[in-house]
Amino acid sequence: MANIAFLGLGVMGYPMAGHLQAAGHSVTVYNRTTAKAEKWAAEHGGAFAATPREAATGADFVMSCVGNDDDLRSVVLGENGALAGMAAGTCFVDHTTVSAAVTRELYAAADAQQVSFVDAPVSGGQAGAENGQLGIMCGGDEGAYARAEPIMEIYAKVCKRLGESGAGQLTKMVNQICIAGLVQGLSEGLHFAEKAGLDGKAVVEVIQAGAAGSWQMSNRYETMLDDEFNHGFAVDWMRKDLGICLQTANENGASLPVTALVDQFYKDVQKQGGGRWDTSSLIKRLRAMG
Incomplete structure (x- = not known):
């Protein structure tokens, strides 16, 4: 001990x-x-x-x-x-x-x-x-x-x-880059289902068993559909992390167009008053757009 x-x-x-x-x-x-x-x-x-x-x-x-x-x-x-x-x-x-x-x-x-x-x-x-x-x-x-x-x-x-030294932090950047794109894709898919008049929960029950499945989908789709965003990791912290990713990419020459775009989408969520909402709240931005 x-x-x-x-x-x-x-x-x-x-x-x-x-x-x-x-x-x-x-x-x-x-x-x-x-x-x-x-x-x-x-x-x-x-x-x-x-x-x-x-x-x-x-x-x-x-x-x-x-x-x-x-x-x-x-x-x-x-x-x-x-x-x-x-x-x-x-x-x-x-x-x-x-x-x-x-x-x-x-x-x-x-x-x-x-x-x-x-x-x-x-x-x-x-x-x-x-x-x-x-x-x-x-x-x-x-x-x-x-x-x-x-x-x-x-x-x-x-x-x-x-x-x-530093390899752990660089790996965490990869993690956040991957999450950013996944959450935006999931948000767009659920938003599309709503606009199409589909039962979002029934849709996910089918598609999560295939190639579209992810941790984000399995653990967040129900709360996203129910407009609940109090599940921990906040938008403010995600923007901090994505800022680190983008700064490092600028230094090492990596191209992160989707990450840069999703970072701005999270900025929009902050403007909606959602800085302390969890990261799955990207869907609220889409709903606000109509």
């Missing part, structure tokens, strides 16, 4: 940290809003700390799941950052979806202190975090990954190292 610090208790981090404590590890959490850290500690029996540095002091592993590049830097670097409390030979595992550039920057900062750094963004949404069924895509040194893998497997459905 290990001493583990977990930084960030959002819709993903809160249950992930809970799985670690339930597995018998000794977990200390940090959250920018202290009240949430106190609630977690009361619910799960772990401890909470006032700063990332305090949480990380004495930890074998430090896990993070925060918002964006700047949030990640704030919990890792500086006088009260986690690295200031981490001893040589310990391991930092970042589950945030951020740019590969900040991952490599923090990898270098950790390496200078003889601390391992694994980028390990996740996929599976709030339900995947709560059920311990996340897909975890990792980058970093082989030895660091081998040490961290048994910890991550506690809340993973699949966990895999894809290459050196």
Whole structure:
């Protein structure tokens, strides 16, 4: 059993940290809003700390799941950052979806202190975090990954190292690129069915068994037809992720015309007041168009 610090208790981090404590590890959490850290500690029996540095002091592993590049830097670097409390030979595992550039920057900062750094963004949404069924895509040194893998497997459905530092983040970009096109296609299909006077649920029951089937279709078609969009991963966060994808594509020369278009469609959803709706809300944009 290990001493583990977990930084960030959002819709993903809160249950992930809970799985670690339930597995018998000794977990200390940090959250920018202290009240949430106190609630977690009361619910799960772990401890909470006032700063990332305090949480990380004495930890074998430090896990993070925060918002964006700047949030990640704030919990890792500086006088009260986690690295200031981490001893040589310990391991930092970042589950945030951020740019590969900040991952490599923090990898270098950790390496200078003889601390391992694994980028390990996740996929599976709030339900995947709560059920311990996340897909975890990792980058970093082989030895660091081998040490961290048994910890991550506690809340993973699949966990895999894809290459050196930054490879996990690049793989998460592929994930988001694929999702963007799928959700738009599903939205258009369901919208077409509605306009054609078809029973959307009956249509999906037939087509999901064939080549049109996808996780998005199986798990979101009913709520999309019922105009319900409170299922976790928000449009605001998807736009953040797609922005990272498009910026990286601009740097490496990849062509992402559909991703760029869907990003603008999500911008339209934000203008409808849907920034906190989940990503399947693309269909509401189509309905608003008539």
